[in-house]
Amino acid sequence: MAPSVCLIGLPGSGKSTIGRQLARLWGVDFVDSDHVIEAQLGCTIKEYFSSQGEQAFRDVEAQVIAALATRERACILSTGGGAVLRPENRAVLHAHTTVFYLHSSPEDIARRLRNDTGRPLLQGDDTLKRLKDLLAVRATLYEETAHYTIDTLRCGTGQVMRKVSMQAELAGLVPQPGATLATPR
Numbered sequence: 001m002a003p004s005v006c007l008i009g010l011p012g013s014g015k016s017t018i019g020r021q022l023a024r025l026w027g028v029d030f031v032d033s034d035h036v037i038e039a040q041l042g043c044t045i046k047e048y049f050s051s052q053g054e055q056a057f058r059d060v061e062a063q064v065i066a067a068l069a070t071r072e073r074a075c076i077l078s079t080g081g082g083a084v085l086r087p088e089n090r091a092v093l094h095a096h097t098t099v100f101y102l103h104s105s106p107e108d109i110a111r112r113l114r115n116d117t118g119r120p121l122l123q124g125d126d127t128l129k130r131l132k133d134l135l136a137v138r139a140t141l142y143e144e145t146a147h148y149t150i151d152t153l154r155c156g157t158g159q160v161m162r163k164v165s166m167q168a169e170l171a172g173l174v175p176q177p178g179a180t181l182a183t184p185r
Contacts, residue, residue, distance in 0.1 A: 004074055004173055006093050007164075008142055009102035010134060011081035012109040014152060014160055018102065019078040021161045026174060029075035033083065037064050045080075058086060065089045069096040081134070084141040094145050098173055100164050101146035105153055106131035147171075 007015040016032050023030035034045055037060055041048050049057055068077055069092045083089050093099050110128040150163045168174050
């Protein structure tokens with residue numbers, strides 16, 4: 001059985017935080033694709049980006065996304081913010097998982113990430129402008145990939161988790177104790 005729930009969105013939108021909480025709540029594995037990539041590469045994404053470039057990173061990311069989206073054991077999958085850039089990633093995620101797009105405003109993310117140095121695409125002088133630029137390119141790709149969009153504006157982590165959980169429950173995805181997550185449509 002493939003993972004039932006995948007979280008996508010801009011870097012810093014809360015995918016990993018929400019994913020961990022949902023996995024704990026539902027009693028399934030949490031898998032962060034960026035962590036899997038780093039384990040496979042043997043270095044950080046930032047280091048790999050610096051030495052090999054974005055294209056090489058996206059190639060590795062596509063291989064990892066395909067493997068995770070089609071794995072047998074159910075999980076909550078959190079992807080990197082740019083996973084939707086490749087058409088094959090969008091297709092495999094949409095076909096094999098139920099995708100939730102955590103829609104965050106660039107302003108909220110910039111405020112949360114003001115001291116973060118681990119995200120290679122957000123480094124530089126104007127993080128807010130960079131986030132706006134990323135959203136301009138990726139917004140339609142997120143929407144195309146997602147089955148559901150969750151607006152996170154002015155929401156704390158607990159509120160976002162409840163929104164995702166409520167939508168998942170309405171869609172029949174939430175497992176009963178001892179059961180596995182529902183299979184995507």
